[in-house]
Amino acid sequence: MRTRPLKVALLGCGVVGSEVARIMTAHADDLAARIGAPIELAGVAVRRPGKVREGIDPDLVTTDATALVKRGDVDVVVEVIGGIEPARTLITTALEHGASVVSANKALLAQDGAELHAAAEEHGRDLYYEAAVAGAIPLIRPLRESLAGDKVNRVLGIVNGTTNFILDKMDSTGAGYQEALDEATALGYAEADPTADVEGFDAAAKAAILAGIAFHTRVRLDDVYREGMTEVTAADFRSAKEMGCTIKLLAICERAADGASVTARVHPAMIPLSHPLASVRGAYNAVFVESDAAGQLMFYGPGAGGSPTASAVLGDLVAVCRNRLSGSTGPGESAYADLTVSPMGGVVTRYHISLDVADKPGVLAQVANVFAEHGVSIDTVRQQGKDGEASLVVVTHRASDASLSGTVEALRKLDTVRGVASIMRVEGE
Amino acid sequence: MRTRPLKVALLGCGVVGSEVARIMTAHADDLAARIGAPIELAGVAVRRPGKVREGIDPDLVTTDATALVKRGDVDVVVEVIGGIEPARTLITTALEHGASVVSANKALLAQDGAELHAAAEEHGRDLYYEAAVAGAIPLIRPLRESLAGDKVNRVLGIVNGTTNFILDKMDSTGAGYQEALDEATALGYAEADPTADVEGFDAAAKAAILAGIAFHTRVRLDDVYREGMTEVTAADFRSAKEMGCTIKLLAICERAADGASVTARVHPAMIPLSHPLASVRGAYNAVFVESDAAGQLMFYGPGAGGSPTASAVLGDLVAVCRNRLSGSTGPGESAYADLTVSPMGGVVTRYHISLDVADKPGVLAQVANVFAEHGVSIDTVRQQGKDGEASLVVVTHRASDASLSGTVEALRKLDTVRGVASIMRVEGE
Structure with missing residues (x-):
């Protein structure tokens, strides 16, 4: 030596x-x-x-x-x-x-x-x-080296412990966002200014890094669609439970079906309770990696500290x-693939939409028509009415984010739609 | 280029x-x-x-x-x-x-x-x-490189897909070993001669490799205690369920509490349903790694194919x-720590023991006395009797394998003990 x-x-x-x-x-x-x-x-x-x-x-x-x-x-x-x-x-x-x-x-x-x-x-x-x-979770090295001979198609995971702690608390106790955040702060899981965590900036930075390595393409923070979790409500968790789901803040990096472009995004999403990510508790992190040859891998561990x-x-x-x-160096940046990083509009996933609507005949038909006009196929719809007010919960089949946005815009213009209570993506199916 | x-x-x-x-x-x-x-x-x-x-x-x-x-x-x-x-x-x-x-x-x-x-x-x-x-699960590289600055204390996992498929089938359908093996063979999960898998040779080889890398010590196949899963019965699964457990064939590499020696072993074990390894289905593999600084990490994915x-x-x-x-080379063998690889007797864990006993007064006291004499502390004991025959199910606190072996030997000599129906270790708690 x-x-x-x-x-x-x-x-x-x-x-x-x-x-x-x-x-x-x-x-x-x-x-x-x-x-x-x-x-x-x-x-x-x-x-x-x-x-x-x-x-x-x-x-x-x-x-x-x-x-x-x-x-x-x-x-x-x-x-x-x-x-x-x-x-x-x-x-x-x-x-x-x-x-x-x-x-x-x-x-x-x-x-x-x-x-x-x-x-x-x-x-x-x-x-x-x-x-x-x-x-502590080995993730960069496995992506960069262990999977260097494979083609990664998807990285999907919980990469921020603070928000997972808050969402886990909301899920298990029925608490609202603020109450859960206060507890996270008191226990040291959230910083005095939690913006970077709860608004998804931290997770978006990680998504950019992961996408860059996974797809051999430069992905910058600005390329990552970002939606925080401050507007997730106790009602959203109740809706999720009715669907056999929970809500997690996910970082998702995907290769488009045509292989020529990729997307990276961070947002809250419903995932089925049967999905391994659903049982990631507290401040733990877990990341799924899907590739052509290896199939589905998961990495789990403490995400901070x-x-x-x-x-x-x-x-x-x-x-x-x-x-x-x-006298050597390890693998450096690998950006040779230089794939297009597409904006959010091209992302295809499922959606859970809660609408406040007038409780009168024909509303469902009207709403369903708007979805159809925008090419968004409805999987299930549930109608609940009381005192002249009603809510419609629509779960769609897979549709592009752009189509969904168009649908929502048109729904807001309907006289019979009083408001769009929540829109949440459904992942991990 | x-x-x-x-x-x-x-x-x-x-x-x-x-x-x-x-x-x-x-x-x-x-x-x-x-x-x-x-x-x-x-x-x-x-x-x-x-x-x-x-x-x-x-x-x-x-x-x-x-x-x-x-x-x-x-x-x-x-x-x-x-x-x-x-x-x-x-x-x-x-x-x-x-x-x-x-x-x-x-x-x-x-x-x-x-x-x-x-x-x-x-x-x-x-x-x-x-x-x-x-x-496909990155495991060697994370252990050898990502955790190169940490101190690994334990590697515990499911590293053989064939046996996990069989055990999962037995657990979910109540099938016996042979029936589940036949299905695994028919589906191509088990080879015509399944010995290497079901007798734990394959898992033991992997345990030797993992232990060597994790502990920077040469561990050979002969150093690994090995027990196959051919004697696991549907009754064992019923016992496991009563304890809120399932049964998995585990590879376990551990550093002794004193830090000076290590053990490596492969055997079936009961683990709590709440443990993440309990939900590893089919032919998948999953490995926990516990280290001083990183804490608990898990790696999951397809273990073969x-x-x-x-x-x-x-x-x-x-x-x-x-x-x-x-013109360089990656990390080679790292065996500098040269720790003692201890035999099974020194391993400390919990045990689930089913005894067939005579259904008469005083048997429990006699049995409990044998455990006490060998320094094995009983956690719970359950007695079931019918037609002059009875069974006693004892779950112990943590004890050394040597103490448990001595206990079982002494139990077999008791007139009132007709037989030792099964002994299974309890892990993951």
């Missing part, structure tokens, strides 16, 4: 970073044996230098992250700051100065992955980011260090 | 081999883009040269596998023959002649993995075998080809 250590710079020392540092120290011998050389912390860039950080030599702590990544003797930079800047500049600078990079930064990778990969390739260094998607994320970071760190020793 | 193709020799052209060849042709452009160079079939070694093989140039077919692997211009040899010989000699010869090897051969890897890895390392070549365990296995083979083929191009 080589005795000169590989030097690792850590950018950020919060929940994930401190755990990465702790494991690097606690399991130094194991890591050295697995890598083929010892690794040592060369520096830890933080915002608040005064804070006591157990197990970290205070001499290693710096507020000058730029100087740390420019040192030139650093073999690997681990970026666990998050956010776009200064992370982007620091990663780029690190690559320019000869370091490989391990990152957990989903937002940055989803936005600027192509440029960062190009920088890594230009400088002959690695850029690994298993921790950016679904925490300091230790699980650190596990993914350290797996990458070992791989990147091994590559440094052998 | 390099234009000179990498040459691939295929050993075996059965269900898996023919699918590997088909995908290599059908997806040649994709594979070339992902590898960075085209790949071409250099030869296909078969036993029956006369058979028509669609899509394979007859000029490539040979019965002289040895000459093929000795050619010297072959970059990668894909071995999908199975069995120990001639596969072992062919793989060794291929490595000696400068080829990297991709294998799906669980029996060979479990028996001679250390020697084959040593040969690969000596010649600076890769030996990959994702397809040897759990078909031509296409799924080919998917895993091709993923390895792409990786190995990439390594050839960059």
Whole structure:
């Protein structure tokens, strides 16, 4: 074994970073044996230098992250700051100065992955980011390497633990969104500002990353259709139950039937209780991958948290260090397929629509006619009336999002339709 | 991209081999883009040269596998023959002649993995075998690479589709073992001679491979405790149901609490219906991995079949080809931890024991006394009597296998115990 250590710079020392540092120290011998050389912390860039950080030599702590990544003797930079800047500049600078990079930064990778990969390739260094998607669950590596000889057609999963916790709570207790969110916040599953999670930005970033790797095509955050879960109601869960379903916030990346285009989207959806994703509880994540030869695979585990994320970071760190020793690099960006990323209108799925309608004869016929005019075939319809008001619950067969949007627009114009109470996609069948 | 193709020799052209060849042709452009160079079939070694093989140039077919692997211009040899010989000699010869090897051969890897890895390392070549365990499910790579920075404590799973199909059938229909086996055979899920599957040899080989990688320790097939599932009865399933359990053939690799030793075993076990493994149906496989930092991960998918296995083979083929191009090799054997592989006696778990006893006063006290004398604590006991005969069903707390064996031996000597109807371990709690 080589005795000169590989030097690792850590950018950020919060929940994930401190755990990465702790494991690097606690399991130094194991890591050295697995890598083929010892690794040592060369520096830890933080915002608040005064804070006591157990197990970290205070001499290693710096507020000058730029100087740390420019040192030139650093073999690997681990970026666990998050956010776009200064992370982007620091990663780029690190690559320019000869370091490989391990990152957990989903937002940055989803936005600027192509440029960062190009920088890594230009400088002959690695850029690994298993921790950016679904925490500890090995997903990037299986998609990029294990399935490298297969054709992936679909990635469908729960990739945000916070929203899954909230939806699971709503499902199991009948609570409304706000009540469930409050509990998630109190328990530390939701941040003080939960926007990134509940509005689906976090899941959309992950969907962009997964779609890009799965389809060998650049997919940016802006390409991902995004709908949060703040408008999911207790009534939606009751409707879902009547259909033998529950509601999950799903990230779905699909290859179109013609094979020439792909879509990526994040939205709440009803899925049958018999679907394995329906039983993913609490803050866990689970992702289905469907491919031509392998068929249907599922990956399940803790999607967030300091230790699980650190596990993914350290797996990458070992791989990147091994590559440094052998003078090679792992797989970089693979975007050769360059498929069209289609907008949401082309997505084909099923829909559950609740309408408030006037309780009088002929309404159902009128509504059914609108669906027919837009080429949306109805699977089931259920009518409930009381006191001159009535509700119609329509579940469609598979139809394009554009056709469904046209249908809904036309429904809103009907005198007999008082309102569209909810529209939810039905997936996983 | 390099234009000179990498040459691939295929050993075996059965269900898996023919699918590997088909995908290599059908997806040649994709594979070339992902590898960075085209790949071409250099030869296909078969036993029956006369058979028509669609899509394979007859000029490539040979019965002289040895000459093929000795050619010297072959970059990668894909071995999908199975069995120990001639596969072992062919793989060794291929490595000696400068080829990297991709294998799906669980029996060979479990028996001679250390020697084959040593040969690969000596010649600076890769030996990959994702397809040897759990078909298409990425498991070797996640354990070896994604979790390389973590400490794996347990691998527990269903790794044989044939036995899972049979047990699932027994569970859902109340059928006996033979009836369920007959159906599995008729449907092609079981081979004409099902011994390797139903006696647990196949699962034991996979357990040896998984334990070796998970614990960085050499674990050979002989180190794995093995108990088949041919003696599982419809009555066992009724007992399991009464406990809210089902029965699965499990492969379990565990690190002992003291961290210094590991065990690997394959046997039928009761697991709670609430456990995710309980709902793994048909011929599917699923494996739980528990580690210090990542927590609990699950991997699920088709565990066998031509296409799924080919998917895993091709993923390895792409990786190995990439390594050839960059002049590097992937992770080899990691056995540095060299932990003691303990025999079954040290394994600690719970047990479900059915006893046929005399229906008279004092029997329960006598039986309970035997458990107590051997330090095995009873969780629940249920007594059923009819016509002077009675049965006692005892479920224990956690105890060592050695203590349980001593208990059972002593029970058999009691006059009032007519027989031990069944002993089954209870896992997954």
